[in-house]
Amino acid sequence: MSMLRLWAIVRKEFRHIFRDRRLLFLVTLSPAVMLVAFAYLFSFDTATVAVAVLDRDQSPQSRALLQALATAPELTFTPPAERYEALEARMQAGEIGLALVIPPGFGRDLAAGHRAALQLLSDGADPLSSSRQLVEVADRIIAWAAAYTGRSTAAGIEVRSLVLFNPFLASSHSMAPALLAIVLILPGMAVALAMTRETELGSFESLAATPIRPLEYVLGKFIPYTLFGLIGAGVAVLVTLLWFRVPFRGSYPDLILLILVYLAAVLGLSILFSSFMTTQSTALRAVLLLFLVPSIFLSGLLLPPDANAGLISQALPATHFVIMARGAFLKGQGVMALGEEVFILLSMAATALTLTTLLFRKQVR
Incomplete structure (x- = not known):
């Protein structure tokens, strides 16, 4: 591989991005704009939750x-x-x-007729889910105590709730970080449009x-959009921290690495899929249908991934x-704590870039 030839392509792509103001906006500022809009738009409830008992x-x-709670369909012990x-x-x-x-x-x-206390802990990473889970489990415990003792619920038991990581169950504290996953699809859309633009103009044949x-x-193609995507991610993170005042408990170097890994997967897959497209409109529809729309509804952003759509969810x-963002x-949480997710995304990126390279070699021949 020649670094001079690689730099020539990177420089050409940088020039194209700077000349096209719409493309420059798409990869730098539009993630932050989209994050603000979506953060005020979305809010839903959840289904099952994993529970541990002390x-x-x-x-x-x-x-x-515990035997009574084990029958609850929304709890997985x-x-x-x-x-x-x-x-x-x-929980962390x-x-x-x-x-x-x-x-x-x-x-x-409980047997003596005194008020018996219990404690429920929730992580609060998804405030809507956490609040619903706390209420549902507390209601089940109080109902069990009333049936077990034969007394009124008020005299039987007291459930004290504690939320560890999002004490006030602020929806923006959960939604804004998670929305980074959606808005950072935009650089993938930009690279797909750029690649199909070359095909439309006939410059791909000249390049080949x-x-x-x-x-x-x-x-x-990959490097410039990764760098611009990182700039867009930085703006979106600043909006998350300053506009929505989401607390950040992790490490900024780790966050940058996590964003880079995600951008690598998104851009790699976008480059791969755009290799099969011949027009920008087709590429745009492909990114919307294959990435953006499924990611909004199946990624766990709004609701926990449905078991029936497990494979589709894991492929996104x-x-x-x-x-990773909520963690x-x-x-x-850092890179090591999120190692499984990092490995999956790196595997996606490596596979996509390898297949794209092989496909390009075949097209050149």
């Missing part, structure tokens, strides 16, 4: 309560915890969304006749970046 009482009453710190760690790692702490003396107080190698051509880069902003 039973410090180990009484017949606590076991009866994970192995119990032995320490309070373990619950917080598992994203293994659970809800935790129930049963204190010592719970069964004794030069000594430029397939990998140089692909990287020459946005699904993984929604987890970085609200839980302080």
Whole structure:
């Protein structure tokens, strides 16, 4: 690979972006504009949640309560915890969304007719889901206590809720970081339009006749839009922090790496799909239908991914970046903690760029 030839393509692409003001806006400022619009637009509820229990009482009453809760279809119980710190760690790692702490003396107080207290923990990463889950589980516990003791719910039990990472359940604190996954699809749209524009104008055939190698051509397209996408992401992150006042508990270098990994996957797939398109209008529709629309409804942005659409959800880069963005902003997670999502996105990027290089070599021949 010749660095001179690669630089020539990169420089040509930079010039094209700077000359086309609409394209420059699409890759730099439009992500922030779109984020503001969507953050005020979307808000929904959720379905199931993973739960862990810390039973410090180990009484017949606590076991009866857990047996009753196990029948709830919206709860998926994970192995119990032995320490309070373990619950917080598992919640920070994203293994659970809800935790129930049963204190010592719970069964004794309940049997004696005293007010028995429990604690529910929620991560608050998705405030709408968290608030609904806390209410539903608390209602189930109170209903069980009333049936178990034969007394009124007010005299039976008290459920105290604690939200760890989004204490006020502010929807913008969850939605704005997750929307980065949607608005950063725009650089992918821009590179798809740029590639099909060359096909429409006939400049691709002229380029293919030069000594430029397939990998140089692909990287020459990939690098400029990655850099401009990073600029657009920076503006969108500033809007998230300053306009919506979302707290950031992670590391900024880690956040930059996470964004780069996501951009690599989005741009790689956009370049691959645009290789099969011959017009800009076709490329635009392809990005909308294959990326933008499914990512809004199936990525976990609005609702947890439906089990029936599991494969489709996992195939969307946005699904993984929604987890990464919320983890970085609200839980302080870094690249290592989000290693599984990072690996999936890197695999998508590498596969897409490899296939594009092979496809370009075939077209040149």
